[in-house]
Amino acid sequence: MAQVTLDAVRKIYPNGVEAVTPASFTIEDGEFVVLVGPSGCGKSTLLRMIAGLEEISEGDLSIGDRIVNDLDPADRDIAMVFQNYALYPHMTVRKNIGYGLKNRKTPKDVIEAKVQEAAAILNLTEYLDRKPAQLSGGQRQRVAMGRAIVRDPALFLFDEPLSNLDAKLRNQMRIEIKALQRRLGVTSIYVTHDQVEAMTMADRIIVLNGGKIEQIGTPSEIYHDPASTFVASFMGAPPMNLLAAEMIDRVLVFAGLSVPIWTTARGPVQLGIRPEDLRLDPEGPLQMEVDLVEELGAHRLLHGHIDDQRLTVHLSEDTPVQTGPMRLSCRVDNLCLFDPETGRRLVTALPDAAESPVEAQSETAW
C-alpha cells in the first residue's frame, strides 16, 4: 500500500516525439485513479513508465517513499493486468498465479495457500489445473487479476483490462474489479479509453489529450465542471453540446437570446450545455428544430439544430416527441463557457441575486 507521486515525469522518444509532457500528480494510498483519453494520448505510456516497462526520460517517480526510476519492474512492488491478459500459455492457472511468488522465494505451502485464497475470491478454484487456452475470456481475465492480487503489491496497474471482453461481461468485470479494489484497499491506476469505465470506477479521473493532462478530478467534477472543451466532449455520451455564442457587455448572447453572466471574457465564446440539462418547455426561450429522435428505452435522444448549430437533447420522461420545432429551457447555472481559441474553461459567476435584474429568470431559463 502506498502513495504514488509523479514529479514532472516526461517521455521523449529517440525520434524526438514527446509522448508525455511533464506530468505531476499524487495518488493517495488506496485511491483508484483512472487515466482516460483517446488512443495516442499517452495514457498507456504513462502507465508503462510507472510499471518500469518504459524508461522515464525526465522527472521522478516515487512509489511509497522510494524513488523507483531506476528499479527493474520486478523490484517496484507493483502488479499489472494487461489488455490481452498476458497469461503464460504453457502454465496451468495455478502456476500462472503463483509464478510471481515462486520467484520471490516464497515457501511452497505459502504459495499454495495464497493461490487457493486468490482462486476462491475470483471463483477460479475448479479451474486451477487448466491451461489458459481452456478458459473463457472472462476467466482468463480473472486469472490475470489473480496473478496480481496474490502478490500483495503496493500498486495495481491496469492497462485496458476489459477491452477484449464483450459488453455484458465488461459491465460485470467492471463491478468486480472495483469491488475487489475496495476490499483490498490497494492503490490502483487504471488506463482506459472508455469514459463509462472511467466514470464508474474512478475515485479520481485524469483526462489526457496529446500527452498533456487536461484535467484531474472526481468523476462528478470532470462531468459537471469540465476544464476544457476536450474534456467536455470526451466525457459523457452523448457529449456536451458546444455552441458558438458571444459575450457583449456581461451578457451572453446566443440565438437571439441574452443572459447576464459575469466573466472576464469579451467577444466570441463557446457555450457548453449537457444534453440532459436541456428540458422540454413550451414556454422555453430556445427554439430547436428536431431532425431525429433516437429511442433508447429508458431515455431518448433528440438530435437537431438551432440556427446552423447542431444540438442533442437527452430526455428521460416519456413525453411524446416528434421531429419539427420544439421549445427548450435550461438552468443558467448549468452553462459552461469556454475560450474558443484555447478551449480552456472560462471563469464565470451568476450575477448576485440582489443586484440582478433577471433574478426571477436565473432559476428557470433564458
Next chain:
Amino acid sequence: MKRAGFSTRWLPILLLVPQLSIILLFFYWPAGYAIKSSFYLQDPFGFGQTFVGLENYTSLTASSEYLKVARFTLLFTVLVTFFSLALALLLAVKADNVIRGAKTYRTLLMWVYAVAPPVAGFIGLMMFNQRWGPLTELFGALGWDYNLGVDYSDTAFAMVLVSVWKQVPVNFIFFLSGLQSIPKAVREAALIDNRSGTRRFWDVTFPLLAPTGFFLLIINITYALFDTFGVVDTLVKGEPGNNPMTLVYKVYVDGFRGNDLGGSSAQSVILMILVLALTVFQFRMVERRIHYT
C-alpha cells in the same frame, strides 16, 4: 462446410496426373528399385545379377566398417544438431534484444543461408587448407598440429564445424521469428514477475519456443543425416581413405565407387526406414504435445 465438387470423375484425376507422375517417377520407382536391388548381388560390370535374399543386409550388420560409419554418423548428427540449434538460439535471443541496427545484424546473420552446401564445404576446405588455411594457421599457433584429410578426428572436426556453420542461419531465422511471435505482453508480465533474465528465459521464453525448437530438431537431424552430403564430399574430396564419412556418403561411395549396387541399395533402404521413423515420430509428437494457443 460446403464442399465443392466436380461434375465428371475424370477431370480431377486428369488434374492430379502431373503431380502423381512426378512422385511415381522420381520417388516410388527409384525407391522400389532400391528395395529390389538390395536383395540382389550385381555383377560389377553390369552383366547380370543374382538373388541373394537378405545377404546384403546381414553382411552390413557384420561389417565393422559399416558399424563404424554408423557410430560416426550418430555422433556427427548429435553434434551438428546440438550446436547448430544452440548457437542459433543464442544468436536469435541476442539479435532479438538489439534495438539499433537490428535489420543489419539479422541480415548479416542470415546470409550464409544462401550458400550452397558444396560451396560451404569448399570455403571450409580453404579455411582448413593444410598449407595456408587461416584456421590451420590459427590452430598451429595454439599448438595444434591440424591435418585436414589426413587425421581422422581433425577431418571430423572440420565436417562438424562447416555443417554447423551452414545450418545456423536457417535455425536462426526460425528461432528469431519464433521469439518475435511470443506476445510482447507475456514477456512484460514475466518482467514484472521475475527479476532474473536467465530464469525468465528458461521459465517463459524457452517453453514458448518449444514448438519451433521441436520442428527445428527434426529438420536438423534430417539435415545432418542427408543434406551434409555436399559438405562431406568436398572435405574428403571423394577420397575416403582414413577419413570419417556419414551413412549417406557411404551409400554413394559403395554404390558408385565400389560398384556394389546391392550393398549400397541395402544401405539406402535402412536410411529410408530411418526417415520414415523420424517422420512418424514428428507427426505423433506434433499432434500430441507442444502446442499451445
